[in-house]
Amino acid sequence: MLTTNSTIIQPPFFLLIGIPGLEAVQTSISFPLSVMYLIALLGNGTVIYIIIREHSLHEPMYIFLSMLAATDLFLCSSTVPRALALFWFHVREISFSGCLAQVFLIHFSFVLESAILLAMAFDRYFAICNPLKYGSILTNSVIRNIGVLGTLRSFCVVMPYVYLLKRLSYCGANVIPHTFCKHMGVARVACTDITVNIIYGLTVALFTTGLDFIFIVISYILILRAVFRLPPDARLKAFSTCASHVCVIFLFYIPAFFSCIAHRFGQELPVQIPVLLANLYVVFPPMLNPIIYGVKTKEIRQRVARVFSNKN
Numbered sequence: 001m002l003t004t005n006s007t008i009i010q011p012p013f014f015l016l017i018g019i020p021g022l023e024a025v026q027t028s029i030s031f032p033l034s035v036m037y038l039i040a041l042l043g044n045g046t047v048i049y050i051i052i053r054e055h056s057l058h059e060p061m062y063i064f065l066s067m068l069a070a071t072d073l074f075l076c077s078s079t080v081p082r083a084l085a086l087f088w089f090h091v092r093e094i095s096f097s098g099c100l101a102q103v104f105l106i107h108f109s110f111v112l113e114s115a116i117l118l119a120m121a122f123d124r125y126f127a128i129c130n131p132l133k134y135g136s137i138l139t140n141s142v143i144r145n146i147g148v149l150g151t152l153r154s155f156c157v158v159m160p161y162v163y164l165l166k167r168l169s170y171c172g173a174n175v176i177p178h179t180f181c182k183h184m185g186v187a188r189v190a191c192t193d194i195t196v197n198i199i200y201g202l203t204v205a206l207f208t209t210g211l212d213f214i215f216i217v218i219s220y221i222l223i224l225r226a227v228f229r230l231p232p233d234a235r236l237k238a239f240s241t242c243a244s245h246v247c248v249i250f251l252f253y254i255p256a257f258f259s260c261i262a263h264r265f266g267q268e269l270p271v272q273i274p275v276l277l278a279n280l281y282v283v284f285p286p287m288l289n290p291i292i293y294g295v296k297t298k299e300i301r302q303r304v305a306r307v308f309s310n311k312n
Contacts, residue, residue: 008167011174013093014189018086019279020177020271030087033279036287037080043290044069050303057299060138061127064120065293067147068248071116072286075109078102079282083179099181100162106282107158107183107204110256114209115150117252120245121219128238129226157204164197178275180282213253220246244296251285251292 018026051057051066082102085091094102126134161183168190178185187197220242227238258277294300 009169009171010096010166011170013095013174014099014181014186015092015175016082016086016094016179016181017092017175017177018083018179019275022272022276026087030084033080033087033283034084036283037076037084040072040076040283040286040290043294044073044286046304047290047293047300048073050300050307053307054303057303060123060143061120062299063143064116064123068113068116068120069290071109071113072289075106075113076283076286078105078109079180079279083279086179094181099176099186100165102181103165103183103186104158104162106180107161108154111154111158111204111208112150113252114212115153117245117249118212118215119146119150121216121249124242124245125219125223127241128223153208157208160200164200168192168194168197177271179279182278209253209256216249240296244293247292247296248285248289251288255281255285 017023019029022029047069048066051062079102082094123138126137130137165183165186168187169192170189171191172189174189176185176189183201184197187194223238223242227235230238255277294304
C-alpha cells in the first residue's frame with residue numbers, strides 16, 4: 001500500500017535488481033567483490049589499529065591517514081554488504097527509509113573523504129613548503145577542528161538529498177536498476193519533475209569535491225615549485241613522501257569523475273556500465289589505499305611488521 005501525503009506518494013519499499021543484463025553472472029561477480037571488501041576491511045582496520053597503538057605515529061599525516069581509513073570503511077560497509085545480500089540471497093527489497101539512509105551514508109562518506117584528501121594535501125604543503133612552522137600550524141586542536149568541520153560540511157550538504165527525495169512522488173514502478181541506493185538513481189524512479197535534484201546534485205559535486213580537487217591541484221603546484229628548489233637528495237625524499245598521497249588522489253577522483261559522467265550523461269552507454277563502475281568505485285579505492293600507504297610509507301611498514309612479529 002502506498003502512503004499518500006497531499007500529492008506526494010511514497011512506496012513502502014524499493015526493489016534493487018542488481019546489475020541490469022548481468023543477472024545470470026551476478027553470483028560470479030560477487031566473489032571478487034567480496035574478496036576486495038575483505039581486503040579493504042583488513043587493510044583499513046590494520047592501518048587504524050597501528051596508528052592508534054603506536055604513539056610515535058600520532059602526527060598530523062598519520063592522523064589524517066587514520067581518518068581516511070575510517071571513511072573508507074564507512075563507504076564500503078554501507079554499500080557492499082547490501083550488494084552481496086542481493087547477489088547471494090536475492091534480497092531485493094529495501095525499505096523507503098532504509099534506501100534514504102543508504103543515500104545519505106554513501107554521499108556523506110564521499111564528501112567527507114574528499115575533505116580529508118584536501119586536508120592531507122595541506123599537510124604535505126606545510127611539511128614541505130613551511131617545515132619550520134609545521135608543528136605550530138597543525139596542532140592537535142587544528143587537526144580536530146578540521147575533522148569536525150569536514151564532518152559538518154558533509155552532513156550539511158548531503159542531508160538535503162534526503163528531503164529532496166522525500167518530496168518526490170513515486171507513482172510508477174519502484175524498481176531501481178542498481179545494487180544500492182544513490183541520490184540520482186532513486187530520483188530517476190520518481191514520476192515527478194527531478195530538475196531540482198539534478199541541479200542540487202551537480203552543485204554539491206562542483207562546490208565540494210570539485211572545489212576540493214582544485215585546491216589540491218593548487219597545493220601540489222606550490223609543493224612542486226618548492227621541491228624543485230631543494231637539493232637532489234631532499235627533492236627525492238619530498239617526492240617520496242607525496243607519492244602515496246598522489247596515488248590515492250588519482251584513485252579517488254578519476255573513477256569518481258568517470259562514474260559521475262557515465263551516470264549523468266551516459267544514457268547511450270549500456271545500462272550495466274554505470275552500475276559496474278559504481279560497485280567498483282565503492283570498494284576498489286578502499287581496498288588499495290591501505291596497500292599503497294603500506295608499501296610507500298616506511299613507518300607504516302615497520303610498525304605492521306613489528307606488531308605481527310610480536311604476535312608470532
